[in-house]
Amino acid sequence: MGVVQGDQMVLNIGPQHPSTHGVLRLKVWTDGEIVSEIKPYIGYLHRCFEKHSENVTYEQVIPFTDRCDYIASMNNNFGYVVTMEELMEIKVPERVEYIRVIMAELNRIASHLLALGVYGLDVGAFTPFLYMFRDRERILDIFELTCGARLLYNYMWVGGVSHDLPKDFERICIGFLDYFEPKIKEYNDLLTHNKIFLERTADVGVLPPDVAINFGVSGPNLRGSGVNWDVRKDEPYSIYDRFEFEIPLGEGEFGTVGDSFDRYWVRMCEMKESIKIIRQAIKDLPDGDVFQTIPKKIRPPKGSIYRRTESPRGDLGYYIISDGSPIPYRVKMRSPAFTALSSLGEIAQGWMLSDVIAILGSLDIVLGEIDR
Amino acid sequence: MTPTEIKETLDREFPGSVIDNEELAESQIELKPDQWLEIATYLKNDPGLNFDQLECVTGIDTGEDGPLQSRYNFHSMEHRHKIEVVISLDRNNPKVASIEQVWRVGDWFERETYDMFGIIYEGHRDLRRILCPEDWEGWPLRKDYEAQETYHGIVVPKIKEEEWE
Amino acid sequence: MGVLEHKFQDNVVVASMDKLIGWARSTSPWFFQFGLACCAIEMMATAASRHDLMRIGMIPRSSPRQADVMIVAGTVTMKMGLRVKKLYEQMADPKYVISMGSCATSGGPYWQHGYHVLKGVDIVVPVDVYVPGCPPRPEALIEGLLKLQEKIQAERPLTRKSV
Numbered sequence: 001m002g003v004v005q006g007d008q009m010v011l012n013i014g015p016q017h018p019s020t021h022g023v024l025r026l027k028v029w030t031d032g033e034i035v036s037e038i039k040p041y042i043g044y045l046h047r048c049f050e051k052h053s054e055n056v057t058y059e060q061v062i063p064f065t066d067r068c069d070y071i072a073s074m075n076n077n078f079g080y081v082v083t084m085e086e087l088m089e090i091k092v093p094e095r096v097e098y099i100r101v102i103m104a105e106l107n108r109i110a111s112h113l114l115a116l117g118v119y120g121l122d123v124g125a126f127t128p129f130l131y132m133f134r135d136r137e138r139i140l141d142i143f144e145l146t147c148g149a150r151l152l153y154n155y156m157w158v159g160g161v162s163h164d165l166p167k168d169f170e171r172i173c174i175g176f177l178d179y180f181e182p183k184i185k186e187y188n189d190l191l192t193h194n195k196i197f198l199e200r201t202a203d204v205g206v207l208p209p210d211v212a213i214n215f216g217v218s219g220p221n222l223r224g225s226g227v228n229w230d231v232r233k234d235e236p237y238s239i240y241d242r243f244e245f246e247i248p249l250g251e252g253e254f255g256t257v258g259d260s261f262d263r264y265w266v267r268m269c270e271m272k273e274s275i276k277i278i279r280q281a282i283k284d285l286p287d288g289d290v291f292q293t294i295p296k297k298i299r300p301p302k303g304s305i306y307r308r309t310e311s312p313r314g315d316l317g318y319y320i321i322s323d324g325s326p327i328p329y330r331v332k333m334r335s336p337a338f339t340a341l342s343s344l345g346e347i348a349q350g351w352m353l354s355d356v357i358a359i360l361g362s363l364d365i366v367l368g369e370i371d372r
Numbered sequence: 373m374t375p376t377e378i379k380e381t382l383d384r385e386f387p388g389s390v391i392d393n394e395e396l397a398e399s400q401i402e403l404k405p406d407q408w409l410e411i412a413t414y415l416k417n418d419p420g421l422n423f424d425q426l427e428c429v430t431g432i433d434t435g436e437d438g439p440l441q442s443r444y445n446f447h448s449m450e451h452r453h454k455i456e457v458v459i460s461l462d463r464n465n466p467k468v469a470s471i472e473q474v475w476r477v478g479d480w481f482e483r484e485t486y487d488m489f490g491i492i493y494e495g496h497r498d499l500r501r502i503l504c505p506e507d508w509e510g511w512p513l514r515k516d517y518e519a520q521e522t523y524h525g526i527v528v529p530k531i532k533e534e535e536w537e
Numbered sequence: 538m539g540v541l542e543h544k545f546q547d548n549v550v551v552a553s554m555d556k557l558i559g560w561a562r563s564t565s566p567w568f569f570q571f572g573l574a575c576c577a578i579e580m581m582a583t584a585a586s587r588h589d590l591m592r593i594g595m596i597p598r599s600s601p602r603q604a605d606v607m608i609v610a611g612t613v614t615m616k617m618g619l620r621v622k623k624l625y626e627q628m629a630d631p632k633y634v635i636s637m638g639s640c641a642t643s644g645g646p647y648w649q650h651g652y653h654v655l656k657g658v659d660i661v662v663p664v665d666v667y668v669p670g671c672p673p674r675p676e677a678l679i680e681g682l683l684k685l686q687e688k689i690q691a692e693r694p695l696t697r698k699s700v
Binding site for chain 1: 570571572573574575577578579581582585586587597599611612614616617620624646647649650651652653654671672674
């Protein structure tokens, strides 16, 4: 009894497509509805970030880092200034450290809200998208109050921040957190425990932990596979070692460990942990001057450094080489979504076409960061 | 293990491949490109080193007439130690062994360094441009790069220095 | 509207064909979501709960055949510029283009050393309205759309153009 082998169809998804999270092209070889091979093609948003950073001064690189991962720009800034401060051995005042942590964690909540809302949209649920954007707008209001911008802030500078917190920041921020915490239960009722959502995401696109480490996957994608690795706890930077928070791991509650639902669930739990960190930071916020350690001219000593920080997508690394002048010699950004997308070809084999979209949504990629 | 101990281990196992370079920091090792694939496999599989995470592959152009460099950052999840490997390549014929079969993440990292610098990774199964279009000319991140005049009829404008005074 | 006004019953409206067609066309332009980069997030925020875009009649459509307006939101690169042109040619007439953000207008912050960046999408497609900003606020995008509505209304599709 022979096996009937049909011809394979080559299907092209993108670069303009409503569910590809940006300009991404996927070339899919399918046998009917089952996918046998996927090749991602990127580079449609290559904006020459690294070439620009070799021609402008160190301060002027910061707005360019904003625009790479445009959904979590505070975390991008944070990674760059932490790396620069380690290279130049600057110690920033305590107030600056607390402000930076508050802003980074608020941006983590905003980024996860967008990721989860758009994931629901990919799978077919329109309402959670509108609810999550409603709450995300309130976070953007807080950012606008502080530094004037809604999306791309240029807020964290080497040695400090660009604006001090406004006068009643604590009241507004705590007000937002008190409003937001019960909303997580609302999202769980709408989406997480929804039978259709579970059918589409549980057991789909399982990423085993050793494959994940070999592919350089990090962040919520790695934690969804059960590996306990978070740069904030394992290679702490800034003042993260003073806060108490837990690291949620994927446990395979509704399916196998490491499926798309686990990656979604880790992001949902991380929002709760970020709320805890912000409450602790606001309680201990000291007074002080935020501008005193900003150097007038940045001239780091000769040398190179590689430092990674935790962005909402994973390990964001900056490799900076300085030759003693005010203009960097080489700045390389190691983006977490780049490695997550390179693993798509491995985990999406054997699934149906609509499952591929669910897997891609659970990896939470941002093309601006991948193409730089 | 500290970087010095790792350097000594590599010198013992692969004599002659570690190059002493004063300009590098303590956590950086310079290696010769000859036995790179064997050393990489050893770095991953040896239980004492166990570097299972390749964090980053960076390409560097050290200036005119200088070599091109390919730098690799490694990290071990079990032992929590790090090392950085630097390999210098001749500018006119930059070839080094590819490690994409050892760490699968190296696949896209090496394609990106090839796209930006022109470093050829021998043994890579699918080495082609990843960020720039397939028919782009030149290696953009080299220090002596001049952008091409037109691409498919679209002008790639150059800045005329006199106009911006 | 002229001398024929108020001469009939309440449920009879008198207008010229040009104005009627202009009103019908301008008040429900369906937009082709062509979000490329950061401005795409602001476009999504404009279409979401707070700055609701559907109240001025715009719905996002993902196929160029069903859309009237193409909002180019974000940086256009050389690799993408050829595809923008192809998608523009697939849209059916009458079609309009809004260039959102400074990257689509003139290359944005990448104008100086961006070898791969197209310095403005008007090199490949004809643009009707430019919305500046990096990224433009949702209110700015809505103002750009209302200006587009005025422009569509001012067209006279039936008037014979003097030769």
